[in-house]
Amino acid sequence: MKLHDLHVLMTVAQAGSMNKAATLLNTTQPAVSRSIAELEHTLGVRLLDRYQHGVAPTAYGRALLDRCATAFDELRQGVKNIEHLADPTAGEVRIGATAALDAGFVPAVVDRLSRRHPRIIFHVVGEDSEALHRELHERNLDFLIVRKSPAADDERLNFETLFSDTYVVAAGLQHPSSRRRRITLAELADECWAMPLPGSTAASIAREAFRASGVDFPRAPVFARPEARMNLVTTGRFLSIFSELRLFLTQSPMKVLPVELPTAPVPSGIVTLKNRTLSPVAQLFIDAARQIAKPLAKKI
Template sequence: MELADRIEQRLKLHDLRVLMTVVQAGSMGKAAKRLGTSQPAISRTIADLEHMLGVKLLDRGASGVEATTFGRLVISRSVTVFDELRQTVSDIEFLSDPAAGEVRIATSIAAAVSFVSAVIDRLSKQYDRLSFDVLSTDNVKARRALEERRVDLTIGHLIEPVTDSMTTEILFHEPHVVVIGSRSPLIRRRNLRLQDLINERWMLPPTDSPFESVVREAFSAEGLELPHAVVRSLLPLRTSLLATSRFLSMVPQTVADAADKRIVRRLPLSLPKTLRPFGVVTMKNRSLSPAAALFIDHARKLATIAK
């Protein structure tokens, strides 16, 4: 009997789940507790898997259990199997009730509080039983989550290149804008240029982050060095401090458009060198759930309106 045929007849999803849990937990004892079974049962399952496949899946040492090269390969394929199974269940639920389903999204904080929030708002009004699991993080972690199939898609600013295993769809291009608190005297000034603001109290993205590179390019385009940052932080803290009207910052235009105009205002500066694509990233050769496809379709429609 061929190996593939033998595996097809004997392999159980539970066996794969056991292997994944053992590696995640770092020991068979901890895995047994997580799965509500005994350590001998876990050991027996792993031994049967190794015998069936004819290779060693785990290395056992004083520091715990680690996957071998073969083990990592099986786990990688197992993640795909469980993801496809989850997608199948989601598809069945969606076909049974098009108003239901779940979309798993990874996005930047900047995109989450602006464009993604707007898409969810519009979509949830039409599909009140649709649920959204949103991971707000940086682009590196978002794409890692996509590769590991923990999310259906990522959406946001396409500043860094994607891997060959991913595909992108650009929805629109947008610039950065300078924002300040609504009570700042700078609002009343006319014909402002970046050089007029170089000595103001700037709040900038973290050093060496993708968004910092955009801000740096904006100043460089006008022959200026990046100004001294009074605050370097992710968007939530900078947005909070803008309300004091003592600081200013540079953010994507969609973020400024989504802000409360009673608190945050845009300064009338044009920053064409900050124009960047904004879009959706998905995995090649991976089918999207109907709910995820629906989210992307509504994102396209909202992008058309935004243009």
């Protein structure tokens, strides 16, 4: 098999037709058809089903395409390694991170590493966990820094815990509750709340906490992202629920109230593909993440 023919197969599968693939490859449709035919002849199986308006991979084609992605990724990593050997302080790294970590922890790692190695180029992709895991499997990202989720249990992945995060109730320094030494969540139900956006992890934790406390979920006048809620809380009028990591990294002028939330700590860490060779620059980032995570693991 020729690498060129495998590249043609990958392009055809992504484009969905021979003609579109020929345009993308800047070649002719007969040349594309010839490459596919040679692959099918070599393997003795049909790789593509032909339809009137395009093509789709067969089961044999999908099996080969999975390995093609791995092979070409390893070649790319090999080129990156060679570049690193020539200049160990330069290169690119592609990191996927969910919103909670993209807003605090990942920028802290980028800041430290960019100061030491200013020629490294960082691509930070912020998406939901499902989209990030899909991008990792497709090898569009080097690794993820995310909270542990059921997706991390995939046998094709490694999850390395960096620290475990908890959620807390926070008030502004001028809020009357900030001076209380003992207080329950039920006592705060009638306060003015700025709640996390529906569908977020923090929102689920908030609803479960109020349910476990035996009170109705507050009729909050505000539902917003963490940054906006922080600004509201610091006015001294609002209460909210935050990740303790976010409060630690932002150092906002707020008081964590002595309220116990019925939630277990949430592990956050690095997700990588098993048996995938990471570039030296990606490994530099992971090493820096471990260093920054050590004091966090002790303080939160």
